[in-house]
Amino acid sequence: MAEQSITAPRHPAKSNYWKAITAIAWKDLAAELRSRELLSAMLVFSLLVILIFNFALELDIATRRSVTSGVLWATFAFAGTLGLNRSMAVEKDRGCLDGLLLAPVDRSAIYFGKVISNLAFMLIVEAIVLPIYSVLYNVNLFQPGLLLVILLGSIGYVAVGTLLSSMAVQTRTRDVLLPILLFPVVVPILIAAVKASGGYLTEAPMTEILPWLNLLIVYDVIFTAIAFMVFDYIVEE
Amino acid sequence: MQAKPTSLKVLDVVSLILLGISTYLALVFAPTEAIMGEVQRVFYFHVATAWVGMLGFIAAGVSGIVYLRSGDLKWDRIEIAAVEISLVFFFIAIVLGSIWARPVWNTWWTWDPRLTTAAVTELIYIAYFMLRQGLEDPDRRARFGAVYTLIGAVSVPITFMAIRLFRTIHPVVIGTESAEAQGGFNMTGDMKVAFFFALFAFTVIFVDLFWNRIRMGTLADKVEQLKLKVMQ
Amino acid sequence: MIEVKKLVKRFGLKTVLRGVDFRVQPGEFVALLGPNGAGKTTFLRILASLSRPSVGQVSIAGFSLPKEAAAVRARLGVVSHLPLLYEDLTAEENLIFYARMYGITDYEIRISEVLEMVGLEKRRKDLIRTFSRGMQQRLAIGRAVLHDPDVMLFDEPYTGLDQDASSMLDGVLQTVAGQGRTVVMTSHDLARAEDLATRFDILSRGVIAATSTRDGLGNGNLLTFYKRALAN
Numbered sequence: 129m130a131e132q133s134i135t136a137p138r139h140p141a142k143s144n145y146w147k148a149i150t151a152i153a154w155k156d157l158a159a160e161l162r163s164r165e166l167l168s169a170m171l172v173f174s175l176l177v178i179l180i181f182n183f184a185l186e187l188d189i190a191t192r193r194s195v196t197s198g199v200l201w202a203t204f205a206f207a208g209t210l211g212l213n214r215s216m217a218v219e220k221d222r223g224c225l226d227g228l229l230l231a232p233v234d235r236s237a238i239y240f241g242k243v244i245s246n247l248a249f250m251l252i253v254e255a256i257v258l259p260i261y262s263v264l265y266n267v268n269l270f271q272p273g274l275l276l277v278i279l280l281g282s283i284g285y286v287a288v289g290t291l292l293s294s295m296a297v298q299t300r301t302r303d304v305l306l307p308i309l310l311f312p313v314v315v316p317i318l319i320a321a322v323k324a325s326g327g328y329l330t331e332a333p334m335t336e337i338l339p340w341l342n343l344l345i346v347y348d349v350i351f352t353a354i355a356f357m358v359f360d361y362i363v364e365e
Numbered sequence: 366m367q368a369k370p371t372s373l374k375v376l377d378v379v380s381l382i383l384l385g386i387s388t389y390l391a392l393v394f395a396p397t398e399a400i401m402g403e404v405q406r407v408f409y410f411h412v413a414t415a416w417v418g419m420l421g422f423i424a425a426g427v428s429g430i431v432y433l434r435s436g437d438l439k440w441d442r443i444e445i446a447a448v449e450i451s452l453v454f455f456f457i458a459i460v461l462g463s464i465w466a467r468p469v470w471n472t473w474w475t476w477d478p479r480l481t482t483a484a485v486t487e488l489i490y491i492a493y494f495m496l497r498q499g500l501e502d503p504d505r506r507a508r509f510g511a512v513y514t515l516i517g518a519v520s521v522p523i524t525f526m527a528i529r530l531f532r533t534i535h536p537v538v539i540g541t542e543s544a545e546a547q548g549g550f551n552m553t554g555d556m557k558v559a560f561f562f563a564l565f566a567f568t569v570i571f572v573d574l575f576w577n578r579i580r581m582g583t584l585a586d587k588v589e590q591l592k593l594k595v596m597q
Numbered sequence: 598m599i600e601v602k603k604l605v606k607r608f609g610l611k612t613v614l615r616g617v618d619f620r621v622q623p624g625e626f627v628a629l630l631g632p633n634g635a636g637k638t639t640f641l642r643i644l645a646s647l648s649r650p651s652v653g654q655v656s657i658a659g660f661s662l663p664k665e666a667a668a669v670r671a672r673l674g675v676v677s678h679l680p681l682l683y684e685d686l687t688a689e690e691n692l693i694f695y696a697r698m699y700g701i702t703d704y705e706i707r708i709s710e711v712l713e714m715v716g717l718e719k720r721r722k723d724l725i726r727t728f729s730r731g732m733q734q735r736l737a738i739g740r741a742v743l744h745d746p747d748v749m750l751f752d753e754p755y756t757g758l759d760q761d762a763s764s765m766l767d768g769v770l771q772t773v774a775g776q777g778r779t780v781v782m783t784s785h786d787l788a789r790a791e792d793l794a795t796r797f798d799i800l801s802r803g804v805i806a807a808t809s810t811r812d813g814l815g816n817g818n819l820l821t822f823y824k825r826a827l828a829n
């Protein structure tokens with residue numbers, strides 16, 4: 129009959145769901161570590177945005193406190209779209225998305241794998257921007273509360289963003305379309321994240337901050353669930 | 366070419382008549398409001414058009430879900446019609462809101478929850494059409510449209526609640542929180558007549574426009590089909 | 598091994614496949630030929646489970662599409678004219694990734710085997726970015742056989758290759774096919790197809806216009822058979 133390799137099982141068991149997710153996340157991170165194109169683009173862009181805000185808003189010491197959380201989140205929102213776009217474009221351009229779709233795993237594994245790598249990229253950029261901002265404006269941004277808000281906000285942003293970028297990358301207008309699709313839908317995150325961050329920075333009472341944290345968590349859960357259910361429809365033909 | 370069904374023609378006429386009556390009730394019949402004056406009359410149409418926008422919004426969300434489950438393109442046509450109508454009517458509502466706001470609060474725009482949410486919804490609708498524009502395959506267009514409508518439909522109520530929360534925790538910047546400043550006023554009996562009639566009339570108008578628009582979409586698709594047959 | 602009954606594929610209002618019947622026995626090597634726009638790529642994508650049939654039944658290795666798609670995918674190896682490889686990873690890393698996606702445990706030995714088979718063992722630590730197109734295609738085939746599939750689909754694998762690269766690809770293709778797999782390959786290159794395949798099917802205007810085994814070609818060659826099929 130056929131020459132069979134003694135090592136490869138003739139029909140390997142259906143691919144492990146979690147293995148596939150980690151494989152995709154690992155693949156993205158390994159590739160990015162090598163080229164660093166995505167991270168450097170996001171980082172430089174973030175710093176430029178902060179620079180522009182500096183001139184646009186005249187951040188004197190008095191106003192700085194109240195405006196910091198807004199500036200940070202605006203920066204993250206804009207830089208985030210760069211990362212989301214690039215991450216998906218890599219798959220689409222070389223036809224690699226087909227490669228992912230050919231694997232014997234549930235489609236949602238692709239979604240979760242991408243969400244993890246997109247989240248990782250966003251958190252890395254945020255981790256670099258925070259200390260720089262702290263130094264530039266003499267504000268201590270390393271409070272656990274603030275870090276929690278950044279985590280929750282980023283999760284929601286990336287959950288919706290990965291889904292929408294999967295759609296946007298298949299259109300003609302691609303890069304331009306993602307922010308247009310994403311921003312109106314992500315408004316609740318931006319409001320909640322800015323308010324909660326601001327709350328922590330101005331040491332507001334927990335009763336004021338808690339509703340915003342709850343909103344973030346609710347949003348994250350709802351949209352991750354929706355994206356999980358709907359992802360199939362976006363990648364199938 | 367299919368002729369317009371009689372019931373639709375009747376509905377067209379009825380809608381026009383109701384619009385006429387509603388206009389009369391709002392502009393002539395209802396008494397002038399004590400504090401705000403004549404400009405308050407805009408309120409009847411402002412709420413009625415916003416109401417139609419809401420109907421369209423819900424219809425769009427529902428038909429999106431139904432399309433995804435069934436795959437029947439008919440629901441896609443319904444969804445487009447719903448989004449278009451909602452887009453136009455929310456826009457009218459926003460403009461009327463501005464016309465009302467200017468003399469009363471000396472500002473064109475108040476960042477109040479309802480108005481701001483309406484604006485965000487408009488942006489979602491525009492994004493919706495831009496998404497569809499960028500796609501060739503009709504099936505993909507319909508699927509992506511339905512997914513985005515679903516995301517928008519879930520996101521908008523959360524946006525509304527977030528902005529409301531924003532306003533309760535932090536006092537309003539523009540104007541005061543008093544009922545009058547919010548545009549609240551007590552409606553007399555005659556005003557209520559004008560108000561509820563406007564709601565009723567515009568609901569009928571919504572159904573009429575909706576039906577017409579869906580019919581247009583169906584006919585347009587048939588034209589496309591015939592075109593392809595001729596070309597092949 | 599592969600059974601297709603009355604397959605119809607529509608994109609919106611355009612019909613690309615109009616009722617294709619297609620059966621392949623295990624071990625056959627079918628060359629699917631046809632003019633541009635005949636629907637070859639569409640057909641192959643449906644077999645690859647990347648696209649859904651509008652109407653009709655498709656089954657591979659006893660599993661039906663689209664319901665049992667996951668089972669089909671585990672037994673399917675696909676090579677398209679795009680290499681499906683990640684440029685910023687090495688050859689080895691690409692194969693490791695796909696091995697994990699296909700649930701292959703203990704993949705180190707298998708990866709070495711595959712690299713040997715396609716003649717790229719020496720380049721295993723090099724980035725795909727540095728590979729020529731021919732090398733990328735060879736690695737792509739390696740990727741496709743990693744999980745030892747029963748069925749292989751090749752969509753225009755020779756696109757963009759020069760003489761030397763094409764000859765190398767011939768060798769790899771023959772090795773792979775010689776391992777008892779069932780192969781369907783689309784191609785524009787009739788000469789190559791004639792050398793490699795055991796059976797020839799002509800897809801024209803959305804249906805299989807003609808089919809013949811190599812012996813069935815008789816005295817004439819593939820070119821005459823092809824032209825005659827299209828003339829009908």
